[in-house]
Amino acid sequence: MPAAFHISTGSNTPIYQQITEQVRLAVTTGRLQVGDQLPSVRALAEELVVNPNTVARAYGELMREGLLESRAGRGVFITPKRKIYSRAEGWRRLESLLHALIGEAMILDFTPEELREAFEDKLSQWKHSKGGDHDHK
Amino acid sequence: MIINEDSVIQTCGLTKYFGTKPAVYELNLDVPRGCVFAFLGRNGSGKTTTIRMLMGLLPPTRGGGTILGRDIRALTPEIRSRIGYLTEEHQLYGWMTVRESGEFQSRFFPKWNDKIFRGVVGHFGLKPTAKVKDLSRGERAGLCLALTLAPEPELLMLDDPGLGLDPVARRTLVESMIYLTRKSDRTIFFSSHNLSDVERVADYLAVFDRSILRACCPLENFRDSIRQMRLRFVGPPPALPPIPGLLQAIRTDNELRVTCVQNAGEMEKTLRSLAPLEIEPVPLSLEDAFISYLGERGEKTFILSELEAQA
Numbered sequence: 001m002p003a004a005f006h007i008s009t010g011s012n013t014p015i016y017q018q019i020t021e022q023v024r025l026a027v028t029t030g031r032l033q034v035g036d037q038l039p040s041v042r043a044l045a046e047e048l049v050v051n052p053n054t055v056a057r058a059y060g061e062l063m064r065e066g067l068l069e070s071r072a073g074r075g076v077f078i079t080p081k082r083k084i085y086s087r088a089e090g091w092r093r094l095e096s097l098l099h100a101l102i103g104e105a106m107i108l109d110f111t112p113e114e115l116r117e118a119f120e121d122k123l124s125q126w127k128h129s130k131g132g133d134h135d136h137k
Numbered sequence: 138m139i140i141n142e143d144s145v146i147q148t149c150g151l152t153k154y155f156g157t158k159p160a161v162y163e164l165n166l167d168v169p170r171g172c173v174f175a176f177l178g179r180n181g182s183g184k185t186t187t188i189r190m191l192m193g194l195l196p197p198t199r200g201g202g203t204i205l206g207r208d209i210r211a212l213t214p215e216i217r218s219r220i221g222y223l224t225e226e227h228q229l230y231g232w233m234t235v236r237e238s239g240e241f242q243s244r245f246f247p248k249w250n251d252k253i254f255r256g257v258v259g260h261f262g263l264k265p266t267a268k269v270k271d272l273s274r275g276e277r278a279g280l281c282l283a284l285t286l287a288p289e290p291e292l293l294m295l296d297d298p299g300l301g302l303d304p305v306a307r308r309t310l311v312e313s314m315i316y317l318t319r320k321s322d323r324t325i326f327f328s329s330h331n332l333s334d335v336e337r338v339a340d341y342l343a344v345f346d347r348s349i350l351r352a353c354c355p356l357e358n359f360r361d362s363i364r365q366m367r368l369r370f371v372g373p374p375p376a377l378p379p380i381p382g383l384l385q386a387i388r389t390d391n392e393l394r395v396t397c398v399q400n401a402g403e404m405e406k407t408l409r410s411l412a413p414l415e416i417e418p419v420p421l422s423l424e425d426a427f428i429s430y431l432g433e434r435g436e437k438t439f440i441l442s443e444l445e446a447q448a
Contacts, residue, residue, distance in 0.1 A: 009333035012420035014360060042319070049312055050337050051173055057357075 019058035148202030160186040162348040175335045176328040178345030221290030231270030246288040257283035275306030295327035363426040368393040368413035
């Protein structure tokens with residue numbers, strides 16, 4: 001299986017949402033590629049020890065977003081469509097991640113210069129590792 | 138009362154008094170077929186009494202109900218054999234082995250699937266030749282579960298199955314429950330205090346509070362309808378206007394944390410009228426939602442400066 005999911009109970013995020021978020025993340029980071037197959041609802045439910053309806057709900061949501069498709073009799077696959085969020089929603093999510101990142105860095109006593117440098121470093125690593133495979137079809 | 142074919146349990150005004158005290162009051166419950174239904178509530182809120190009435194073991198004071206379509210006051214052995222009932226005080230004999238317990242139990246059921254019995258026993262790591270009296274609490278629970286599941290009941294009534302189990306045994310129990318949902322027409326009704334287990338397995342939940350049913354809905358609806366907002370002010374927060382569905386308001390020096398049961402948009406509109414500097418929703422875990430729903434209601438003050446002054 002190309003991606004392992006982890007769920008935790010007692011979280012502020014409902015389990016079905018933890019699953020959808022992890023699939024989206026795996027797709028954006030390239031850990032899950034177009035055409036990759038996901039475990040069946042039943043298999044994932046038994047693996048994560050959660051109610052199958054919870055997995056079905058997560059898959060259903062991802063299908064409505066066009067990230068997953070169900071091929072009759074064969075299973076659930078990642079579809080070619082890449083765009084998951086609207087631009088506005090994307091910004092909203094980025095904003096909160098930046099907020100957390102900068103806040104944490106300040107607590108750890110990093111200077112803005114160090115942070116900027118680290119950010120640039122990471123960014124160039126990503127560019128290299130992902131190469132030119134980011135073609136939107 | 139209209140009997141709904143898609144319900145396995147229905148009650149109408151089900152009430153039980155012990156002396157002058159109601160243990161269960163005017164309970165209207167509807168458990169859809171094929172779901173995993175969690176029955177929640179604090180100790181002594183009436184859960185076991187309800188289950189005993191549903192199983193026909195305790196006559197209601199008034200009201201009534203059906204289980205698998207039959208009146209709970211007139212359950213036949215045939216209906217009972219289609220229900221797997223697991224109680225805390227399940228009858229086990231210490232001098233029997235695990236295997237003998239299964240053989241003994243199987244004689245009471247027309248249908249007995251020994252593969253299931255051996256499967257569950259094995260899942261809990263029990264040796265068939267082990268004596269019941271030598272089993273740990275978790276192992277006994279595993280044996281009881283195996284005895285309950287082997288007749289392949291279409292309805293499982295589990296009264297606090299996780300009680301006293303260690304984390305490993307509890308996880309095994311939850312795995313067995315999920316395994317059971319493979320047959321889509323099978324219903325699991327269980328009472329529990331463990332919200333982590335509930336979050337994993339339940340589709341529906343019912344919340345019982347001091348003999349009264351306070352919520353009965355899909356688990357996600359319960360979660361979605363309990364909202365918390367954090368408001369920040371320049372100085373001390375102003376007095377709270379009347380808010381429908383208010384569960385709790387906690388005030389500190391310049392913050393107000395409000396928890397309500399209502400639609401988020403409506404709640405935000407009311408709270409905005411207080412003109413806070415900042416207002417943000419606080420996501421709640423299932424446990425937080427449950428505790429604010431059943432905990433003490435009303436407004437609480439928690440002034441940090443007073444605590445600091447005392448220190």
